[in-house]
Amino acid sequence: MSKRYVKGFILSLLVIVGFTQRESRNGLPVQTAENGGLFLPEGFEATVVIDSLPGRARHIAINENGDIYVKARFARDKDESVIALRDTNGDGRADVIKRFGGLARERAYGTAMRIYNGYLYFSSELYVYRYKLKPGELVPSSPMEVVMADDHPHGMHEHIAKPITFDKAGHMYVAFGAPSNCCQPKNRTPDMAGIDPCPMLEDHGGIWQFDANKTNQTQKDGRRYATGLRSVVGMDWNFADNSLYALQHGRDDFLMLWAEKYSPWESAVLPAEELFKVKEGMDGGWPYCYYDQVQGKKLLNPEYGGDGKTVGRCDKCEKPLIGFPAHWAPNDMLFYQGNSFPDRYKNGAFIAFHGSTNRAPYPQAGYFIGFMSAKSGAIASDWEVFADGFAGVDPVANVSDAVYRPMGIAMGPDGSLYLSETEKGKIWRVTYKGSKTNFGTTQLAQMEKRKTMSNIRNPDKIKDDLDRGKPIVGSKVYSVYCSACHQRNGMGDSQRFPPLADSEWVLGDKKKLITVLLQGLEGPIEVKGQSYNNAMPQHSFLKNEDIAEVLTHIRTHFGNTADAVTTAEVNEVRVALNPKSTAPAKRKK
Incomplete structure (x- = not known):
């Protein structure tokens, strides 16, 4: 064994021991390797089913024999959209891994994975597929069927994930996210009013109901069930009260x-x-309104005349059961129907908060599994921490600092809970080993203390400002317009937003780079061998010198050593793209 290896092992051990002791002094639950690094209520245990997966992981589903089906985060080619896992020797870890399914190369937004009425359903950005499951088969031998196709001519766009769920009556529900932040003529442009009425609501920004047993449908074959929902990734049917529940970003x-x-x-x-x-018929208010959980009100968006106080037309919109803090990214939801957990979990909702990307200069937040209990089928108005420790660091300054980001939740045939994450494709199985009758306030109070962690608590305006007392380093333009997606360290978020560090797009042709900033970019691209499929808004509203400054910044920071971009070079590209254009004036301070 090399000295370097021994030294690294000792340092790692010291970090783990120090972290555990620090947590113990604060009276918080102790993080242990036995729980796969997770914090759980007393009596619960987590085992690692698999440490990582090719293609990583989004949502998951568990068959009645314990086989696990994972929606891959990345599919390099046809027949790689689904990852099937099986434990053949009963040790709790998957030892058989197979890939199948899907029509073509897929990227960030493949999401859904459900088993319904003997079929395995899953989605990509544009399709919902299914396979008939047969007893004993890990990889289905039946042909893949297209249940629903998104045939809109615009193709890819932001918020294009296709989460699905099913009711008792044979209906499938599919969310169609809005291709915009707030229905502006030019998406994400400062001080620009939104379109009123918003035409996107005709076929986006809502949930549609389809026949779950019919194939080759398009959106026209379904009917709009709810509207005014900007982006839904997590939703589930609650069989206890026979209702649909959805989480809006x-x-x-x-x-x-x-x-x-x-x-x-x-x-x-x-x-x-x-x-x-x-x-049915609900209007969540997008794009005209948003929910302020601090004031407990639906308020007008500034694109429609709002000022952070005005309610206006929003008094007619549906208020949520609860408003979680901003940007936590609730990406999956499961109503627990099992019997192996303490009774208080029956019919309650587990929620996977994938974690924020755009809270700077404050710590990023989310990155945990929450739980909301139920009484007589009705969901409570408060929430608690069920599983934490995914991020592995405190605070999370950049998304790339987080070790894991929870994504999928599924229940096994024995009532155990399976959790997936997107950074490496790790999967945990959570079981309860304690006394059901003795589970109560002590165990819940223990996890309540997790709410003091920076990834869960509301940040203090002054104390939690990560830039407090520090000089502004580098480009202020980058801090305002770029860091929310590409992050303060230029590493992106590994999911939707590509890194700028050592990027061929950044270090390559300057005219191409300037064009991207002026015009924006949508659709699939590849950066450093990894696929990304999101929308970068245009920044033509910036002055030429601002664009030159920020592009020079990213070409000379984050380990990059390319030459500068000049104001003249920006102007040359701007004029070539639009000969009648002139650089905009500075925004008001």
């Missing part, structure tokens, strides 16, 4: 788009991520 960029109306702190904690009990 709130809008972004208060500070970047409306700097005169919102402070950095307000932009970090607002607006809420909303949990709705979705009734």
